Amino acid sequence: MSTRRPRGSAAASAPEPLGALDESGRRARAAHTAGEPVVEFAEATPYEQYVGVRQLQALVRPVTDHPAEPSFLVVTQVMELWFTLLRREWELAQRRLRDDDLDGALAAIRRSVHHLRSLDASWGSLMWLTPAEFNGFRDQLGEASGFQSYEYRHVEFLLGLKAESVVRPHRGLPAVHADLLRALADPSLEDDVLTFLARRGLPVPAEILERDRSVTHEADPAVTALWGEVYRDPRPGNELFTLGEALSDVAEVFTTWRQRHVTAVRRSMGAKPGTGGSSGLAWLERSAARVVFPDLWAARTVI
Numbered sequence: 302m303s304t305r306r307p308r309g310s311a312a313a314s315a316p317e318p319l320g321a322l323d324e325s326g327r328r329a330r331a332a333h334t335a336g337e338p339v340v341e342f343a344e345a346t347p348y349e350q351y352v353g354v355r356q357l358q359a360l361v362r363p364v365t366d367h368p369a370e371p372s373f374l375v376v377t378q379v380m381e382l383w384f385t386l387l388r389r390e391w392e393l394a395q396r397r398l399r400d401d402d403l404d405g406a407l408a409a410i411r412r413s414v415h416h417l418r419s420l421d422a423s424w425g426s427l428m429w430l431t432p433a434e435f436n437g438f439r440d441q442l443g444e445a446s447g448f449q450s451y452e453y454r455h456v457e458f459l460l461g462l463k464a465e466s467v468v469r470p471h472r473g474l475p476a477v478h479a480d481l482l483r484a485l486a487d488p489s490l491e492d493d494v495l496t497f498l499a500r501r502g503l504p505v506p507a508e509i510l511e512r513d514r515s516v517t518h519e520a521d522p523a524v525t526a527l528w529g530e531v532y533r534d535p536r537p538g539n540e541l542f543t544l545g546e547a548l549s550d551v552a553e554v555f556t557t558w559r560q561r562h563v564t565a566v567r568r569s570m571g572a573k574p575g576t577g578g579s580s581g582l583a584w585l586e587r588s589a590a591r592v593v594f595p596d597l598w599a600a601r602t603v604i
């Protein structure tokens with residue numbers, strides 16, 4: 302890495318630019334320290350400047366002394382970071398598809414599948430949470446609920462799960478609200494894939510390409526049939542089949558995350574109403590049943 306931007310920082314101390322160092326610089330430094338790591342720094346280490354550990358730690362602010370709460374808070378924060386990373390990957394995949402760069406889009410989508418697996422694995426740090434432990438800090442959460450996660454809504458919108466109602470809670474943060482409204486109206490990753498397939502000469506109906514992007518796309522017989530045709534040749538050289546499988550991986554692991562959320566709720570609070578005001582389990586089960594990339598799943602039936 303040869304160029305670096307100065308570090309932005311919300312902390313009081315002035316951000317120091319990270320010094321760029323190339324391979325020959327690293328060799329010279331290793332010779333100077335006889336191969337040992339550098340241990341002398343006048344200010345915060347370059348690692349601290351890059352990662353911002355103090356800022357991260359300052360964000361771990363439990364609202365009770367209950368020993369179970371830090372896990373709940375940190376896992377939630379970690380999941381928010383995975384949502385951000387997923388959003389970046391899928392927005393990049395959209396740009397690559399618009400440039401007809403399928404390899405670039407596939408690289409981003411494949412990376413995202415690994416991120417999704419890590420997101421899903423994060424449930425492991427909460428699966429021990431008993432109802433009594435959750436009750437130990439739940440009241441103090443007030444009306445706070447993951448339902449109010451705007452980064453999760455970006456993830457859903459990119460996957461084509463659109464709803465105006467989930468944008469409304471964010472009117473109090475105008476920039477976040479405007480960003481979500483834009484994402485609601487913009488094409489999802491699924492829309493960009495269909496537009497890409499149309500440019501490749503596949504018979505995507507005009508009404509699908511010109512549809513209102515702010516509503517969820519349901520499985521369409523013509524789109525299902527064209528994926529069915531793509532899937533008749535399941536060899537690695539069939540790049541559209543490879544794209545279909547990468548998107549199926551995304552849909553599968555995302556669905557797994559949602560199902561494990563339902564299980565975490567069932568395990569830690571049963572069928573009690575949620576802090577966000579919903580009926581809880583029953584509401585979540587309905588929400589988790591919504592299908593991501595419906596044509597790709599329906600195609601399995603027509604092959």
Ligand code: HEM
Nearest residue numbers: 377380446447448453565566569575576577578579581588
């Ligand atoms: C065991 C711990 C958890 C419980 C008991 C739980 C409970 C719930 C409940 C009851 C809802 C429905 C809305 C409501 O009325 O509150 C909900 C929604 C949601 N929660 Fe959790 N949650 C847990 C952990 C998490 C974590 C760690 C995240 C990560 C950010 C998260 C993200 C979400 C999201 C995104 C929704 C909205 C889902 C949708 O719209 O389909 N939850 N949660």
